[in-house]
Amino acid sequence: MTGGVLYVVSGPSGAGKSTVIKKALDKVEGFTFSVSYTTREKRPGEIEGEDYFFISEEEFHELKEQGEFLEYAEVHGYYYGTSKSFIKEKLDEGFNIVLDVDVQGSLNIKKEMPYDSVLIFVVPPSYKELQKRLMGRGTENEKDLKKRLEDSKWEIQRMEEFDYLLENNDVPESVNRLISIIIAEQLKISRIKDGLEEKVDKFFKYDFS
Ligand SMILES: Nc1ncnc2c1ncn2[C@@H]1O[C@H](COP(=O)(O)OP(=O)(O)OP(=O)(O)O)[C@@H](O)[C@H]1O
Numbered sequence: 001m002t003g004g005v006l007y008v009v010s011g012p013s014g015a016g017k018s019t020v021i022k023k024a025l026d027k028v029e030g031f032t033f034s035v036s037y038t039t040r041e042k043r044p045g046e047i048e049g050e051d052y053f054f055i056s057e058e059e060f061h062e063l064k065e066q067g068e069f070l071e072y073a074e075v076h077g078y079y080y081g082t083s084k085s086f087i088k089e090k091l092d093e094g095f096n097i098v099l100d101v102d103v104q105g106s107l108n109i110k111k112e113m114p115y116d117s118v119l120i121f122v123v124p125p126s127y128k129e130l131q132k133r134l135m136g137r138g139t140e141n142e143k144d145l146k147k148r149l150e151d152s153k154w155e156i157q158r159m160e161e162f163d164y165l166l167e168n169n170d171v172p173e174s175v176n177r178l179i180s181i182i183i184a185e186q187l188k189i190s191r192i193k194d195g196l197e198e199k200v201d202k203f204f205k206y207d208f209s
């Protein structure tokens with residue numbers, strides 16, 4: 001796979017990852033969202049192929065056998081996986097990619113692509129606020145809600161292994177911060193793979209105008 005960078009956004013369920021990612025992607029060009037596979041049920045308002053590719057467990061295991069996943073994990077009782085072919089296609093088209101992936105998946109991507117991935121951990125200001133947001137979203141039954149809150153306790157402990165911490169208190173501010181991280185990363189000298197020599201040549205060229 002060649003070209004762009006994978007911006008991997010993670011953090012507990014209900015932290016606000018999708019909210020912040022969607023708004024940030026509306027404001028930047030040359031970036032696209034990685035549409036994952038999942039075995040969980042579609043929520044009202046979710047769109048096949050935009051939010052996820054919704055598949056059965058059997059289909060998931062078939063794709064796994066075919067080596068279709070860049071990473072996959074069981075998250076909050078369901079399977080989720082990042083499509084290797086989707087990522088390859090978008091990178092080949094010249095996009096940078098934003099992913100919304102759980103903690104295990106993020107760390108696996110880092111292992112796979114250490115130089116071309118940036119890991120961002122999103123946290124709400126408190127556990128109480130996390131509970132409020134998840135309950136307020138109203139998408140999980142009581143059992144799933146409990147599992148997601150329980151899982152947040154170990155997820156938070158892995159924060160140290162990420163590159164950036166994004167405390168999501170206020171959505172517009174978090175969107176700006178995510179965009180700031182992206183801009184800073186894109187400006188790293190080590191990421192400017194093509195054209196550094198040309199830039200130096202151009203700098204020393206006489207301007208006869
Ligand atoms: N800064 C914020 N302040 C208050 N509410 C927020 C904030 N950010 C997001 N929310 C709300 O919190 C709820 C959870 O947000 P969202 O669905 O984006 O979380 P998520 O991290 O993507 O969760 P999941 O991992 O389950 O997909 C939503 O109802 C969203 O509108």
Ligand SMILES: Nc1nc2c(ncn2[C@@H]2O[C@H](COP(=O)(O)O)[C@@H](O)[C@H]2O)c(=O)[nH]1
Nearest residue numbers: 036037072073075080081082100101102105
């Ligand atoms: N390891 C992976 N985790 C993923 C992927 N796509 C989403 N997720 C994570 O799952 C949970 C729950 O998401 P929800 O949409 O059911 O609320 C969340 O933490 C996502 O980040 C994936 O491809 N791989």
